Amino acid sequence: MKRKISKALADWKNNPKRMPLIVNGARQVGKTYIINQFGREHYSDVLYLNLEIEEQFCLFLETEISPRKIVQYLEAVKGIKVVAGSTLIFFDEIQVSERAITSLKYFCEDAPEHHIIAAGSLLGIALNRDKYSFPVGKVQQINMFPLDFEEYLWAMDRALLSKEIEEHFVSNEAMSEALHAVALDYYRQYMIVGGMPAAVTSFVDTQSFHDVQLIQNGIIQQYIADMSKYATAATSVKIRACYNSIPAQLAKENNKFQYKIVQRGGTATIFGESIEWLQFAGIVLKCQKLEHGFIPVSAYADLSNFKLYMGDIGMLTLHSRIPLQVLLSPVEADNIFLGSMAENYVAQALAAKGVDLFYWQSEGKAEIDFVLQNDDGVVPVEVKKGYLNRSRSLSLFAKRYHSPYAIRISKKNFGFENDVKSVPLYAAFCI
Template identity: 50%
Template structure:
């Protein structure tokens, strides 16, 4: 089946596909359907694979050989008919290797006037680099391996390595996982230059809003996006429409939030009051939190001073930053995160389902571990184990696994 690669803009979809083509195929035929209008228009008529292959060969002046050539349709969301064509590659020409990518595929599919190739494509999502990949990027592969070993054995890291990993984790909170941000940091070694790159990325997000939504909707999407730091700064971090605009409601802004989630710009974490298997059926669709898809973008957008993160000085917003980081790590590993409340007497940061296990997750911004919510959750549901993220070293006590923030990628 053709591969359909989802992901927010600038997470590296084009790069990873072209690298894949260079490494595993004799040649690669790359077409950007957003910039190459002549090819995009060709999809308006007959979209049988044989006709498309002939046209592509003449366009790129290169032979497309079954099993030897990788065909990449980039920015496929700008040509909805090309999405439909993937179905026919699957059914009529499975010998051709086709990969497609798009920054706003979720948006395009939901507004599409052409049929989506359900069951005829393999879908994958590319996320920003997680902390482990960040360690690889800065040449700390051995430290990443050591973190995985300690996680598996639930054994404390040597104190020197623990402190080093915490320091690099603080760097990651600032840099985040967007490839351009990480590349800037690797090349320059300077944290102070990273916000310039991040500003450009968020600028591109805003430009997409104007390009793929009408004017009135664009204003609402932008307002929702800009409100996220303020939403997370509240004592109750549940998303509230009145923060966007006085008198705001789901009727006014609901579609805009869905747009942001489908574009991969934000991560949605819905509320549950019952942590039973399967937890998805207990989700309250009207109550949710929104996190940024990349923690570095949140830090930049909030204006939180870099020295606050690096020195570990007390700051209320650091709790929101830490939660955003954990949400990002969970989603990258394929989990759908929820948060749990119990008749407004307790609230647990995250709950995930791993096979049949329902796992409660508590997030602490520093080394403190006192909290009643996780205890209430454990007493009520008797889970196999629970997780507490903090800056403390690895450990285990009374069914709670203590995991340092930097090991979130192991879960």
């Protein structure tokens, strides 16, 4: 399965100032698979250790974390000669061992010739604990997400279609209506299948949405197990309550996160830590409200107001229990939740590109779903679930903050008119 992160891994390998690399990401986004695949393609050997099951190695690290001693131990136990530059050392589930995380500092300082990658599903949560000391400045970090829509098209053997989409995004010229309809069909599929590699692989093999949702349900059960394993009993209950409330949060006309939806009388004091846990675990995406659309936008974030989206649109589809035929039908449906699902899909696409998520709301009812800051300035992005695109919000924001142009994402074909760039939903990955 082709993933965009492979290029980032290759760039890391070829960097003469390379440091140990940490790959962060939620469970089941494909970290273990892609790093092992990268190792097989670029190295003579891969020395793989899953620290959740390598208990003896973790005990060894409690007494010794010098790179020389670690390499000697691994050679003796695994029977593999570790050759700098030819052997990739891969520590999986590194959040299990604080000492393994600390050892990366010494690999950077004392043994930079060794190529070492670490991956963690709940690393952000582990590092948030008081006892953990992170080797700041001694490691490189990259984030891994579920497959975006372009990667999904690659998996479906539709690379030529993804290239065609990118070309029309740049030119702003409409695609043929036949090709536009095909791309929208794949978008509808993706809203159900999502980007979890196991779910995508299942759909490629079986074309069964039922099988896909069985896999997705298994992933949710893993999330729930992690909530119990990596949080106190009391906090675990709150985390699950916040997680279970997300479909209800998004179903509201104003889908700003409200603690009272989680529990009557709920407050940030009660549930703030739980939301942070979900965010650190990569299960949810947080979109912060902006008070103004000035540069830099991050300086104008209202930290008390935000939206929560699911980290994977397929998981939201399963969790919300929306009938699949509603998503698959090309007929326009008057359903507020479909609009929120389209927003969630775009949030996932932007997050995969490394974009910080912000939205804006005026004193009245005008709202911009996403606000981007790029070399051109501050660009408002509006998301529509269908073809009807009438809205004053884009022009209001663009005029107030002198935006060079605006972006409207919908089911309409590509185009550019009145300083508004029309982007079909299936092309969100191009932004």
